[in-house]
Amino acid sequence: MALFEVNGLTKTFGGLAANRDITMHVEAGEILGLIGPNGAGKTTFFNCVTGFYPPTAGSIRFQGRDITGWPPERVCQVGIARTFQIVRVLKDLTVLENVMIGAFLRHPRVPDARRKALDVLALTRLADRQGQIARNLTIAGKKRLELARALATEPTLLFLDEAMAGLNPSEIHAAVSIVRRLREEGITIVMVEHVMKVVMPLADRIVVLDSGQIIADDVPEKIAANERVIEAYLGERYRAAH
Numbered sequence: 001m002a003l004f005e006v007n008g009l010t011k012t013f014g015g016l017a018a019n020r021d022i023t024m025h026v027e028a029g030e031i032l033g034l035i036g037p038n039g040a041g042k043t044t045f046f047n048c049v050t051g052f053y054p055p056t057a058g059s060i061r062f063q064g065r066d067i068t069g070w071p072p073e074r075v076c077q078v079g080i081a082r083t084f085q086i087v088r089v090l091k092d093l094t095v096l097e098n099v100m101i102g103a104f105l106r107h108p109r110v111p112d113a114r115r116k117a118l119d120v121l122a123l124t125r126l127a128d129r130q131g132q133i134a135r136n137l138t139i140a141g142k143k144r145l146e147l148a149r150a151l152a153t154e155p156t157l158l159f160l161d162e163a164m165a166g167l168n169p170s171e172i173h174a175a176v177s178i179v180r181r182l183r184e185e186g187i188t189i190v191m192v193e194h195v196m197k198v199v200m201p202l203a204d205r206i207v208v209l210d211s212g213q214i215i216a217d218d219v220p221e222k223i224a225a226n227e228r229v230i231e232a233y234l235g236e237r238y239r240a241a242h
């Protein structure tokens, strides 16, 4: 049994099918890349599987349990966390307070939540900024803070929506090493990422979305050579990169 399974997931907005009949799975321990052009439906997929949008059709299973239609808090409670493409840190709170909000999910007592938050801040290399007000962080810092808050909920499965977008090469390098470390700690990761130099070496497998549908699901080497993927997405990316 796969850790996470989606069957026939469809999400429509009026006449637009942002996700169409998506069937995929995630194995425990893997890093799965989710790629595709702007508007392909990647964020919508994350919103559906983490309870932010009710799917129009289809089912979502986690650890064998049907979680379709569950609200975000309940999805998080069973061990699924996410970050947002547009960061949602609480700007007037400190870095530590932001992470403690995540930690309260499993640690209702303040000292325990604080201890958990400090552990996560060390892992995400934000410990020296724990007292800063979140609004004063750089974009890279805010993205990392959002990751820290998600990690503080102690997820089994983590969805990262463009966690590296807007970061410079050295910030990307740091973020990649954090993702590798999370996997070593046993967290399963699904990541939406536009930077091919990041996702190709990092992912065990890549799913490609185009116009709401899966057009490929394979190991990175096969994805890089897949004609349909090159035509829909990679061609344009590779041209942009060179």
Ligand SMILES: Nc1ncnc2c1ncn2[C@@H]1O[C@H](COP(=O)(O)OP(=O)(O)OP(=O)(O)O)[C@@H](O)[C@H]1O
Pocket (backbone or CB within 6 Å): 013, 016, 018, 036, 037, 038, 039, 040, 041, 042, 043, 044, 045, 085
């Ligand atoms: N809440 C919404 N209401 C109406 N349409 C939406 C909503 N959310 C997304 N869409 C539409 O669904 C389609 C898929 O959008 P989505 O944000 O999922 O794409 P994406 O693959 O994440 O793109 P990007 O790479 O730009 O982040 C787009 O046409 C978008 O305009």
Ligand SMILES: [Mg+2]
Pocket (backbone or CB within 6 Å): 042, 043, 044, 085
């Ligand atoms: Mg998106």
